[in-house]
Amino acid sequence: MFRLPVRPIDRLYRGLILGQKRPIIGPVLRQALKLRGIDIPAEALQPGDGLVLRHAGNVVVHRQSRIGRNVMLHQGVTVGRGDIWREQDPSFRGFVIEDEVILGANAVVVSQKGLLTIAEGTVLGANSVLNTSTGPWEIWAGAPARKVGERERP
Known part of the structure; x- marks a missing residue:
């Protein structure tokens, strides 16, 4: 089974993202992350570990998002x-x-209405544009993205 390689820098980014909730230093951390090209609201992260920002830069996540565990x-x-x-x-x-x-x-x-869910274990390929919810352990690619395969469940 593939396990995400969580590095110390990933733990640092996660800590900085969660630190945006802090009263005085939060706005400073938010601006520092934005200077690095990371715009992820603290409310988006779920408790637990495992957010991996591979080659972090220019990552933008909508404020009405929820990010699970072990997401890359x-x-x-x-x-x-x-x-x-x-x-x-x-x-x-x-x-x-x-x-x-x-x-x-x-x-x-991207979504315009309702709730778009990227289900557990989904992989979305590079340069893909997803505008619909996915099923668990699926592989999607293309613009617009479509299901191209399935991942092996652990």
């Missing part, structure tokens, strides 16, 4: 609304990135 985000990943030019639809509920998910380099996850 490569450089250039964007999770956000697909209709930013208009008023947010009242039915929009955000994004859920479940445990063991891998989002490849420059992958984009």
